[in-house]
Amino acid sequence: MADEEQGRIGKFLSAIGSPFRRRTTPEPQMPLYTTGIQEPVLAQGITIPALYAVSQENLILRTVISKLSQEIFRRGYYWEKKFQHKCTKCGEESNQETEQCSLCGGETRTPDVNQLVYPKWLLDQQNSMEQNFMHVLNEIERDLNVVDDAFLICVKEYFVDPETSDIKFYRVKEMIRGDPIFMRIISDKRGVRGGRYKVCPLHRDQISYPGQDDKCEVCGNNMQEAHYANMAGSGKTQYYLEGEVIHISKYNPSKLYGKSPVNTMWRQAMTLTAMDNYMYTSYQKRRSPKGIISVTTDNLESMKSFWKSVDEKMERDPHYIPKVGIESQTGRGGVNWVKFMDTLEEMQYIPVRDEMRNRIAGFYGVSSIFMIDSGKSGGLNNEGMQILVTNRAVEFGQKVYTQVLFPRMLQQMEVTDWKITLYPNEEEDEITRLRRDEMEVNLAQRMMMLGYKPELMEQGDRDIRFTYRQMNPEQDGAAPMPPGMQPPAGMSPGSGGPMAQQMGAVPPGLMPPSQPGGEGQGIRTPRGPASPDRRTSFGVGSPTSSVQQRGPPNSQAQDNSRALMDARRFRGA
Numbered sequence: 001m002a003d004e005e006q007g008r009i010g011k012f013l014s015a016i017g018s019p020f021r022r023r024t025t026p027e028p029q030m031p032l033y034t035t036g037i038q039e040p041v042l043a044q045g046i047t048i049p050a051l052y053a054v055s056q057e058n059l060i061l062r063t064v065i066s067k068l069s070q071e072i073f074r075r076g077y078y079w080e081k082k083f084q085h086k087c088t089k090c091g092e093e094s095n096q097e098t099e100q101c102s103l104c105g106g107e108t109r110t111p112d113v114n115q116l117v118y119p120k121w122l123l124d125q126q127n128s129m130e131q132n133f134m135h136v137l138n139e140i141e142r143d144l145n146v147v148d149d150a151f152l153i154c155v156k157e158y159f160v161d162p163e164t165s166d167i168k169f170y171r172v173k174e175m176i177r178g179d180p181i182f183m184r185i186i187s188d189k190r191g192v193r194g195g196r197y198k199v200c201p202l203h204r205d206q207i208s209y210p211g212q213d214d215k216c217e218v219c220g221n222n223m224q225e226a227h228y229a230n231m232a233g234s235g236k237t238q239y240y241l242e243g244e245v246i247h248i249s250k251y252n253p254s255k256l257y258g259k260s261p262v263n264t265m266w267r268q269a270m271t272l273t274a275m276d277n278y279m280y281t282s283y284q285k286r287r288s289p290k291g292i293i294s295v296t297t298d299n300l301e302s303m304k305s306f307w308k309s310v311d312e313k314m315e316r317d318p319h320y321i322p323k324v325g326i327e328s329q330t331g332r333g334g335v336n337w338v339k340f341m342d343t344l345e346e347m348q349y350i351p352v353r354d355e356m357r358n359r360i361a362g363f364y365g366v367s368s369i370f371m372i373d374s375g376k377s378g379g380l381n382n383e384g385m386q387i388l389v390t391n392r393a394v395e396f397g398q399k400v401y402t403q404v405l406f407p408r409m410l411q412q413m414e415v416t417d418w419k420i421t422l423y424p425n426e427e428e429d430e431i432t433r434l435r436r437d438e439m440e441v442n443l444a445q446r447m448m449m450l451g452y453k454p455e456l457m458e459q460g461d462r463d464i465r466f467t468y469r470q471m472n473p474e475q476d477g478a479a480p481m482p483p484g485m486q487p488p489a490g491m492s493p494g495s496g497g498p499m500a501q502q503m504g505a506v507p508p509g510l511m512p513p514s515q516p517g518g519e520g521q522g523i524r525t526p527r528g529p530a531s532p533d534r535r536t537s538f539g540v541g542s543p544t545s546s547v548q549q550r551g552p553p554n555s556q557a558q559d560n561s562r563a564l565m566d567a568r569r570f571r572g573a
Helices: 002-016 048-057 059-072 113-124 133-146 266-284 301-316 349-364 380-412 430-449 497-503 546-550 556-568
Strands: 036-038 077-081 085-087 150-160 167-178 183-187 224-230 238-241 245-248 291-297 323-327 334-339 418-422 452-456 466-470 522-525 528-532
Touching: 048 059, 048 133, 048 266, 059 133, 059 266, 059 349, 059 380, 113 167, 113 418, 133 150, 133 167, 133 380, 150 380, 183 245, 224 245, 245 380, 266 349, 380 418, 430 452, 430 466
Parallel strands: 291 323
Antiparallel strands: 036 183, 077 418, 150 167, 150 245, 183 224, 224 238, 291 334, 452 466, 522 528
16 A cells, blocks of 8 residues: 555655646637726616715615614724634634644744734724724615725835835825725626726826736836726816725625616516605695686686685695685586595505615615614514524624624734634624533533533633643643542543543533433433434334433442432431
């Protein structure tokens, strides 16, 4: 077997030194986009400023977007270690405290605390627009919910060698939000960013096109490809390099732009806006009266004297019904009612409004209880379900930041050992946390009996977590045993012994709690009888043997321990 492995390694090493001809999978050549600065795809007649205008004007749409943003960033963020130990050679990460790598045997290191000095200071400061980091995140969340495109501009400060004009290093100076109305992506026909313009990092007014010189005329540095452009203002277009702009999408990410949710629900939002305008004009501007009263008379001049009084009454009472006189040639008179519009009940104003609101709120996952609408909650069970649905929508929104935006942002700051995580919107019950901590402590005690030493993980003030390693009797001493219990024959305290050999290596967290009578096929719990792991038949019924139900007989050590505990009890207890 060793010769075979050596033969394989030898063939591999000999093949490395040989020249190869490489072939790759052909890339699609179908032009997906026009060459140059790409534009987001919107419905005909709808522009990005119109999307923002309707999201600010429509009460329901703005309420939904505002509540969702509040729940996502309500409890802030915190810094967290990406690993406990990391190998300096192969880069293998481990959450257990170890001095040697389990793969290559190299030395390990802990996360570098110095990486947090500048990023923490930067996020606590205000940018040039007097905005802190949370304000910028709220703006980005609004952009995602309106147009599904958000741009975070990392303003970099480059340090240049005065003699050679070469860029030695840079630092992220501040972070601001890029307006999706003016921010555009530069890509080729296949949607790959870049490949159209090249600019100088130090002199952004120096632009080169494909086929031109790639050297800056001012400093002589190499031109770099531009990935983003800012089309705002009447001045020149501002170009950004790779890494200076972070673009994300939430609902429909693609090669370039996302799909605007407000564009999808444009008709529903405009219907709600029209209904609000109808209510406004009905009560404020006295438009669209319910009807008129026509009076048929031979003396039309006598009716004109009433017009002035009608106008005066309309100024005082918007629901006043005007009267109109109609001249008749037959000499007959009469009074008729001419109806103009239906009432709100006849138009089903409330059901239609609720349907439109539910469609908009259902897309974002915001339930009625978060919109301060308790009239349709329908009881505690329904309220709990609504909170659960909204919490899932909030969790989905937080993953966009913790898994996409924050890692890319920290990459530009050269932070590799730490990560930023948003707190869950719902704080966990204190009783639940205490019960979970109690279970972890009980599990640690039982693992010590099996020969594993628990070590507390540094998780701040969140939860109690342990890591386990095999005990060394010379360093760690003997494992503690319960009072009155002696280790079985052939098993020394602190070692696995025959029991550990029969069970094999017990992974952390997989050892079931030990209960009296639970050492057999089934495990007895305080809530019920034994639940057998294996049955001789696959039918439904009681266990097939008494061993499965009661477990094997107790050992001598268990009988001695139980007798000792009974002797210590008070009589009659």
